[in-house]
Amino acid sequence: xxxxxxxxxxxxxxxxxxxxxxxxxxxxxxxxxxxxxxxxxxxxxxxxxxxxxxxxxxxxxxxxxxxxxxxxxxxxxxxxxxxxxxxxxxxxxxxxxxxxxxxxxxxxxxxxx
Amino acid sequence: xxxxxxxxxxxxxxxxxxxxxxxxxxxxxxxxxxxxxxxxxxxxxxxxxxxxxxxxxxxxxxxxxxxxxxxxxxxxxxxxxxxxxxxxxxxxxxxxxxxxxxxxxxxxxxxxxxxxxxx
Numbered sequence: 001x002x003x004x005x006x007x008x009x010x011x012x013x014x015x016x017x018x019x020x021x022x023x024x025x026x027x028x029x030x031x032x033x034x035x036x037x038x039x040x041x042x043x044x045x046x047x048x049x050x051x052x053x054x055x056x057x058x059x060x061x062x063x064x065x066x067x068x069x070x071x072x073x074x075x076x077x078x079x080x081x082x083x084x085x086x087x088x089x090x091x092x093x094x095x096x097x098x099x100x101x102x103x104x105x106x107x108x109x110x111x112x113x
Numbered sequence: 114x115x116x117x118x119x120x121x122x123x124x125x126x127x128x129x130x131x132x133x134x135x136x137x138x139x140x141x142x143x144x145x146x147x148x149x150x151x152x153x154x155x156x157x158x159x160x161x162x163x164x165x166x167x168x169x170x171x172x173x174x175x176x177x178x179x180x181x182x183x184x185x186x187x188x189x190x191x192x193x194x195x196x197x198x199x200x201x202x203x204x205x206x207x208x209x210x211x212x213x214x215x216x217x218x219x220x221x222x223x224x225x226x227x228x229x230x231x232x
Contacts, residue, residue: 042158049208049210049223049224049225050158050210050222052219052220052221052222055218055220056219059219061218061219062218093157093158095158095220097214097220100163100174101162101177102150102160102163103160104157104158104159104160105157107157107158
């Protein structure tokens with residue numbers, strides 16, 4: 001199974017500042033035949049289902065503000081939230097959908113400093 | 114518009130059974146590989162299992178903690194995915210989501226259905 005790790009566990013960022021979350025997979029999630037990284041990022045607020053932010057490691061989902069961006073390839077990935085807003089307070093998860101079981105990272109809690 | 118609507122959750126006693134459903138619309142369900150994911154209260158996300166499309170063999174894969182107790186199936190004539198859960202344990206208490214992944218738009222999730230296992 002591919003193990004997903006995230007760092008940090010939590011972070012507090014001032015409004016308008018940048019938040020950076022890292023995700024690492026124990027094996028590559030880059031599919032060589034199509035050069036796509038099977039890696040997604042989600043935002044989850046209390047009482048709500050996860051909301052897809054980023055797929056294929058760097059493609060923003062429809063309606064997601066452009067302050068959210070994803071980068072990385074292979075086994076190391078980053079979610080960046082530029083100019084943090086109050087509504088961005090949430091838990092963020094990465095997930096690999098390269099091979100079953102489609103494992104998730106443990107989550108990173110983002111708060112306002 | 115892609116829609117995934119889960120149903121069938123509720124309160125079940127330990128040892129009991131439940132069948133969850135996920136009604137799909139807005140895409141070609143018979144060609145889709147479908148998965149179930151769950152989230153226990155206050156915990157992270159856990160992938161439960163997957164079923165491939167019939168054209169790709171219709172086979173299933175399960176997470177280790179649920180293998181042997183959970184069964185995923187599909188009825189392509191009804192555009193519906195199922196999760197049969199047997200010998201339920203308190204640790205199966207969770208919100209259960211169905212999801213699918215598209216090449217063009219990535220993973221899509223339903224809103225989830227809550228299952229509570231308690232005596």
